[in-house]
Amino acid sequence: MTVNFEVLLIILGMALVTYATRWAGPWLMSRVKLSRRVEIWLGYLPGTILISLVVPDLLKSGLAGIVAGFASLVVARLSGNLFLALLVGIITVWAGRSLVG
Amino acid sequence: MPDDLKPEPTEIEFSRAGILAGFRLSLPVALSVFAYGLVFGVLARQANLSLLEAVLMSVLVNAGAAQFTVLGLWTHPLPVLTIILTTFIINLRHILMGASIYPYFRKLKALPRNLSLFYLSDESWALTMGQFQQGKRNGAFLLGSGLALAVGWVGAAAVGYLLGSVVDDPRRWGLDFAFLAVFIALLVAQWKGRKDALPWIVAAVVAVAASYWLPGKWYILLGGLAGSLVGAWRNDS
Numbered sequence: 533m534t535v536n537f538e539v540l541l542i543i544l545g546m547a548l549v550t551y552a553t554r555w556a557g558p559w560l561m562s563r564v565k566l567s568r569r570v571e572i573w574l575g576y577l578p579g580t581i582l583i584s585l586v587v588p589d590l591l592k593s594g595l596a597g598i599v600a601g602f603a604s605l606v607v608a609r610l611s612g613n614l615f616l617a618l619l620v621g622i623i624t625v626w627a628g629r630s631l632v633g
Numbered sequence: 634m635p636d637d638l639k640p641e642p643t644e645i646e647f648s649r650a651g652i653l654a655g656f657r658l659s660l661p662v663a664l665s666v667f668a669y670g671l672v673f674g675v676l677a678r679q680a681n682l683s684l685l686e687a688v689l690m691s692v693l694v695n696a697g698a699a700q701f702t703v704l705g706l707w708t709h710p711l712p713v714l715t716i717i718l719t720t721f722i723i724n725l726r727h728i729l730m731g732a733s734i735y736p737y738f739r740k741l742k743a744l745p746r747n748l749s750l751f752y753l754s755d756e757s758w759a760l761t762m763g764q765f766q767q768g769k770r771n772g773a774f775l776l777g778s779g780l781a782l783a784v785g786w787v788g789a790a791a792v793g794y795l796l797g798s799v800v801d802d803p804r805r806w807g808l809d810f811a812f813l814a815v816f817i818a819l820l821v822a823q824w825k826g827r828k829d830a831l832p833w834i835v836a837a838v839v840a841v842a843a844s845y846w847l848p849g850k851w852y853i854l855l856g857g858l859a860g861s862l863v864g865a866w867r868n869d870s
């Protein structure tokens with residue numbers, strides 16, 4: 533149960549730069565006048581960030597992943613239940629991979 | 634969406650109820666985080682970190698993608714600057730997420746705001762924006778969500794470290810898909826009609842291209858930036 537001094541410095545450095553990225557977005561926006569145009573831009577961010585999180589990973593997760601993604605989408609749309617969409621997605625991808633091997 | 638962003642600063646509260654709601658609603662995701670945290674603990678041990686170092690990193694850095702990546706750089710002598718710079722670059726995407734949360738957070742006091750932001754991650758951010766999208770306005774949701782995920786992440790780092798190689802690959806149980814499923818479900822709620830189509834397509838194309846040609850997590854930052862700018866530019870003209 534020891535901490536090497538150099539490792540401690542690295543961890544603190546990592547923590548500092550990571551927190552900086554978390555803190556910088558709101559800080560930057562607080563320096564900008566929230567014009568109508570900026571508000572419209574911010575309004576498009578959640579959807580486009582989520583798309584960017586999802587689509588590349590989905591394309592790399594194979595046929596089982598794409599089918600499961602579609603299943604999650606349908607369940608979320610019909611039920612609006614996050615947990616149900618998660619459960620159906622996991623079960624579908626697990627079943628798909630078990631079948632394909 | 635621009636229509637429900639009022640010109641006046643958005644009203645927001647910050648209460649224990651928000652922390653509890655965030656914690657509770659994030660528990661299913663925390664379970665998947667736990668599965669990945671186990672793997673991190675195993676790999677940290679193989680990279681010759683001590684138990685305390687592995688746990689300390691998970692507590693203080695609290696960023697999965699960056700932590701996994703730097704373990705691959707953990708050779709002696711330690712490339713200190715490379716490790717820190719890599720961490721920074723992988724986490725740049727947080728800036729965009731933080732910007733999107735700003736309209737809701739701007740009226741929070743500095744302490745709760747800056748404390749909550751420590752717990753901003755892909756998952757806690759997405760879950761919190763989902764709440765705001767539903768019209769709920771408790772800024773403490775992010776803190777509660779982040780705490781639930783952090784408990785899973787830190788606890789698993791210790792357990793994985795102690796268990797060693799017994800840990801199973803989360804992919805075998807489809808747990809890698811948990812994050813994708815959550816993001817997809819939250820994405821469905823973000824769809825507000827045909828005006829979203831073009832920005833989303835642009836985001837998808839740019840993100841996919843960037844994920845093939847650029848390392849790390851640049852694709853999230855670039856896809857989100859490109860798609861949202863197209864949306865703003867089109868609304869403008």
